[in-house]
Amino acid sequence: MTHDLVTDPSAAPRASTGSVCAVIPARGGSKGVPRKNLRLLGGEPLVARAVRTVRASSTIGAVFVSTDDPEIAAVASRAGARVVERPAGLAGDEASSESALEHALAHLASHGVVPDVTVFVQATSPFIRASDVDRAVALVRSGECDVAFSAVRSDVHLWRHGTHGPEGVNHDAAVRQRRQDREPEHAETGAFYVMRTRGFREHGHRFFGRLQIVEVDPAEALEIDTEHDLALAELVHSRRETVLNPLPSPIRARAVVTDFDGVHTADRVTVDQDGVESVEVNRSDGMGVARLRRAGVPFLILSSETNPVVRARAAKLGVDAVTGCDDKLRALTDWADGIGVDLADVAFLGNDVNDLACLRAVGWPVVVADAHRDVRAASPIVLRRHGGDGAVRELADRVLAGHEARPSDDLVTPTEGQRP
Template sequence: MSEAVAIIPARGGSKGIARKNLQRVGGVPLVARAVDAARRCPAIDRVVVTTDDADIAAVAAEWGAEIIERPAELSGDQASSEGALLHALDTLEARKVDVGVLAFLQATSPFIDVDALTAAVQLVRSRRRDSVFSAVETYGFLWEKGLGDAAEPINHEIDVRPRRQDREPHYLETGGFYVMRAAGFRAARHRFFGSVGIAEVAPRTAIEIDTPDEMELARRLAPLADRDSRGDRAVAVDAVVTDFDGVHTDDTVRVDQNGLESVTVSRSDGMGVSLLRAAGIPFLILSTEANPVVAARARKLGVDVRQAAADKAAVLREWAEDHGIPLSRIAYLGNDVNDLACLELVGWPVAVPEAHPLVLSAARVVLDSRGGDGAVRDLAERVLAARPSAAAPAPHEAERPGGRNPATDHPTAPLEAS
């Protein structure tokens, strides 16, 4: 039987936002969000990204897409999406792929409604519609500027103001997806042909990113939108890296009468690290400051530690290379602005709930537990939940669930930043 294939055009160039398709929303590059949505759609058999950019191709391939190299003549500012789609269909045909249904997804729509996409593919495959597009219902009164910029009504009479319940809705394209019969599209060379249907989506999914303001809005909406669309808690990674202050601690320091400092850590977090170690998952504590408390805690947990890291991102890259772990398979847990460079490197940027707003915006996951009060255990459980099986080992050394333990190794440098 012919396949339903999702094709995602993603150029490297962009006038409004530099490298737009690689910009992150909810901690995930835009092109990866589109690939992820298509792969979560049960009606889609194959996901393809057509691009002229090697970095976009690498990200898309990591997320499970097949790559088609887009020629330069179809990659400029004047190139049409239809041209890229037709080239992709020709390439797939040469690869002996029989495409029956084409789902055109736009990476600039970060919140694609997977249920609506599934219904649209089924509608086209059943031949009840030739083309279906995502749209949001609106009862708004629309206007345009006429002669001399005077306002003129479009979808209503100027002297009639019916109540909402007395009006028929209109539908606004969201740009999220267009589903069509592949043969009909190749004949028409346009996304709308034959019998056209509407796939209604929720207004919160309707944002399309073309400007920096729309990018910022999408980033603010991502935590709510992703929680609603995915709902699961699993974090699928091969390693965990964390900041120290504000993550293993509550970001406070106690100073005694002799000027000696101490912090408080959670035994529950210690158990979480033990579970990760038993599952063979590498763990690194990465701190900007050099402090005996951090070293002592790492020794207690039996994990790697890197301190005095002025360039945390560079140290993270080096550690990942040494362990042979792709950055896309690492979870980084942070809380403040000096974690942003690391959060932007990894596949799973994670934040504690009380983190700096910029960190929350960069995070793919915001934990339920606060720093110093179970945040590391929270992340550990999500990582283990993503693995095929995870036996619960005995606690490491003196760590055991419940209670809190003052880490009294006295530092010689302040613990104010990590």
């Protein structure tokens, strides 16, 4: 595996008093949901979503992903995590999360990285809030406890099969108490566990010493163990996106330019047995581009990659393409000049730091939902959709809404763009 970024001690962050590291175990195998850690939610792999969320924490200094899988390693690395290669013996169905965590911490320690506090995060809990993790870290660092973990309040009456039939577990079956009269109970969510590193390494399990529950919103507590859970998570994600941004404003651009990798695709290229590269593209994105063409809106795919897949996709869509360019801004400017459109009237859709120059130059800078955080910060318009999950279609819809809303001779200033 070529993504182990902590084999060189000088490349790893050094531990210091009060240091906090996060470890995300993410093996390649899974029985309930095949390739679970790479499955997409809102167009983003679960492991990448976990890395992005944890990196948003104000208390965690570095994020490590422990995996036996090269593809997971590549995705985690692109999301900003450092990768620890997990031995095959610790990646089977019988291997515990503790064993992966112990191995990762031992590996880090061998390179002088010994955090005071370790945050153990599950990639299969997709709605974790960084602020909840920070609350747990604060409890441990303040000395209030040795371990803090996520849980939700539960009012469920539990039963088990007894010798003489069903019997109550957490209640007296003969006395039916009202919910408000029962002692509070909590169900562990499995999303995150924050612990003193020394205590974990001494005891070998996640529940040692003084424990504290960090109560989280039940809406954030979904854990993905089955295909049904994943489908439910997609519904929750879509609903949340709609509530956060129910009426996206039109984008009154006269031309559209997009990056390719991470915009038209989920930023993943696969290679078949003959060494031929291919990418997965969203069918609805093609429909959006077709509608822009019919409306007479010029469209350019601009990529620094030399992959022939990019030109093949542009040819299929019937749009212009510039590939393998070292200076994307110059290529963008030349194309806009060639079609007679001012940069102030161009919408540029990007996702990575090499798009920053173009985003800053155009009147309508737009990024996909899973864009690099520095890129998100530079753009006033953030789409609901992730790259490869309908982002191009969403942009097309908003450009067409703006195109239809204005007279043909109306020059709209770029300050009318949406500010989230």
